[in-house]
Amino acid sequence: MKNFALIGLAGFVAKKHVKCINQLKGNLVAALDKHDNVGFIDSIFPKCNFFKNENNFFSYVKNRKIDYVVICSPSYLHFNQIRRSLLSGSNVIVEKPPVIKFEDYKKILKLEKKTKKKCFCIFQLRLDKKLKKLKKDTNQTVSKSNVEIKYYTYRGSWYFKSWKNTKNYSGGLLVNIAIHFFDILLWIFGDFKKIKVKKRKDSRVEGTIILKKAIAKWIVSIEDLNNKNNKIKSRYSRTMKIDKKIINFDKFNDLHLTNYKEIMKGNFHISEFSNIIKLLSVLK
Ligand SMILES: NC(=O)c1ccc[n+]([C@@H]2O[C@H](COP(=O)([O-])OP(=O)(O)OC[C@H]3O[C@@H](n4cnc5c(N)ncnc54)[C@H](O)[C@@H]3O)[C@@H](O)[C@H]2O)c1
Structure with missing residues (x-):
């Protein structure tokens, strides 16, 4: 069974991720959010450890075998949270856009080499x-x-x-x-x-x-x-x-589970999205 930890549990898209983790018979062992309207989790993962403080969340992640940290926070936080997750010894599943700056994408590739962990993305429309x-x-x-x-x-x-x-x-x-x-x-x-x-x-x-x-x-x-x-x-x-x-x-909003299945097979690695990250750097 794979262990997951999730950032942004109280938000809109996190619910889709919790459902996928449950459907794939994974275990959500920890979650972080600055808001605590997260009671829905009790009926799905009653033992999930909830954190409001990011440092405490990452100390927890570092000290346990967490296969994937799932990042569902606002986009401007993604880069730093990907960095901290990789350095804590976990792979990452990050919502679109993984990062907004191309320099950050290059830093992630370097961090992956250093930590031997990987960053995967949700871009479910490619599965339509x-x-x-x-x-x-x-x-x-x-x-x-x-x-x-x-x-x-x-x-x-x-x-x-x-x-x-x-x-x-x-x-x-x-x-x-x-x-x-x-x-x-x-x-x-x-x-x-x-x-x-x-x-x-x-x-x-x-x-x-x-x-x-x-x-x-x-x-x-x-x-x-x-x-x-x-x-x-x-x-x-x-x-x-x-x-x-x-x-x-x-109908592409229903494709998160298919995206998770691809990630479990090693697909949807961040390098498959270098072109779109390059375009975002021009657009912003
Ligand atoms: N693939 C898709 O179709 C899809 C759909 C919606 C959103 N998204 C992406 O998902 C991400 C989240 O979007 P959303 O719609 O769920 O946003 P949201 O605002 O509903 O949820 C974000 C959550 O992050 C929490 N948060 C904010 N700052 C935090 C911090 N410093 N530490 C911990 N938690 C913090 C908020 O309290 C909130 O619960 C974005 O990157 C967005 O682009 C993707």
Whole structure:
């Protein structure tokens, strides 16, 4: 049985991770959060040791055999927490974006060599079946595609008061939300050559990106589309049009468990995401 420790237990995404650890018959032995609204854990991992202090959490991790520290904290904390986890003798599973600066990515690779531990990432959209097929088909063609991405994913007023809307903490809308489709674009259509951000505000950004095998126009918006003047009825609509074909990628939120299974096989290592981390360094 694998032992896990988790950072950011009280947050939104941590619940998906706790579910995965449970489904994989792992044991969550410790967790850290600065907030203590974590009572849900009693019905799943009743013996989990809860910490509010990061130093105490890492002393605990260092003194026990913890296979993976799972990082579900705000993105600006990831690098330091990855560093401390590796130095404490654990592998890491970190939510997207693993880090925001490319220099930090390079430091992690060095730390991995020093500690002989590894850092893995959650980028679950790469596991969507339709997108996997598109990648396979694209690998077999030489022509360049015209791509259009419309990524509408509503967020209420809380978002604008949260760390997620603070550029230094999350990287802003492009890093925090558009990262999902930018990663997919690079993964399917190859390296990026040029990116242009045309219209930018807190709740909506538009632009173009030129990749090795595609030219893509994209829009990401967290505005409410569900109003009378708009044809779109849902508050969420995530589509990719490739030449004339439309792919809908609305269901990717259920792919965490598949991502965990890949990590357990040694896949989804941070080095598989170097291109997207490089792009984030340009965007932020
Ligand atoms: N893969 C996905 O689809 C997906 C979805 C949502 C979020 N995420 C990523 O997961 C991470 C967390 O996002 P979230 O939506 O759960 O955020 P959140 O704000 O809901 O949760 C973050 C948690 O971290 C805790 N925290 C903050 N500072 C801390 C500190 N210094 N020490 C310990 N705990 C601290 C907060 O109290 C909170 O409980 C982010 O990196 C985000 O990009 C990924």
